[in-house]
Amino acid sequence: MEPLLYNLIILKEDYKDWVEAEQxxxxxxxxxxxxxxxxxxxxxxxxxSENLLWIEDAEKFWDEFMFASQKCDLRANVNQIGIVTLKNYDEQKxxxxxxxxxxxxxxxxxxxxxxxxxxxxxxxxxxxxxxxNVTFYGADPVSYINDDLYSRIGTYFPLALGAQSGISSAMVMIEDGGYRPKSMIHVDILYFFKNLLNVTIHKHQDYPERKTEFMVFVKRIIEEKRFGIFGGDQYIHNRMFLFNFESKYCIRKFLNKFA
Incomplete structure (x- = not known):
């Protein structure tokens, strides 16, 4: 990576880190x-359930997800569990x-x-x-900038993670900052996760069939009644925050509940 570009990114990160500390x-x-x-x-x-399970059209489901998520977050007052928003430059986690x-x-x-x-x-x-103290692990198939940047806080892996190992298309950030579909070698995400605790997930909209997969995925989560899906947001792709309400470990660690 060009030294000047890297230094500018670091200075920008340090400044924003200082500003955000007030929060x-x-x-x-x-x-x-x-x-x-x-x-x-x-x-x-x-x-x-009332707002999403009845929708059968994947395009409509994709478009309605964010509004339904935000509506239900407010109705249930889910912020009571202590959800905190962390801001990146173009998104929230x-x-x-x-x-x-x-x-x-x-x-x-x-x-x-x-x-x-x-x-x-x-x-x-x-x-x-x-x-x-927190141990950080980051995976991104594009090592340009990401390698040096993430290595400042944790361990970087030049990998694309997916539902299964193999070669498939992924939306990746290219050098000019835009996104482009590209065939990448994917590694099964289960190599990284054995138990899902709480996690922010992004689902990309690069192909129409992905919207169908997204609808099936979200409906399955709702019907299983294990995870809460909060913080729905959409910019290029849909984002959500999942919390495992079935896990006694998660309930105890993050919600201080022992029942």
Missing amino acids: DEIDLKSVFKRFSTNHIFYKWHTCI HVVFPKIYNFGPHNLFSIGIGRDIQAERQFRRKMRKLGN
């Missing part, structure tokens, strides 16, 4: 929130901080880096203020 005091208060987990999940699940001190280990996986680790830096800074 820490507000965000860290989220660890003290108390609420009825079952009530929140029931209200959210009822709302999202959502996290829930551990409610129990030093209940580790703490690992964060960035699947797709996109030359931007601002949210990861915010998470690291806030977690340190809570007395928690």
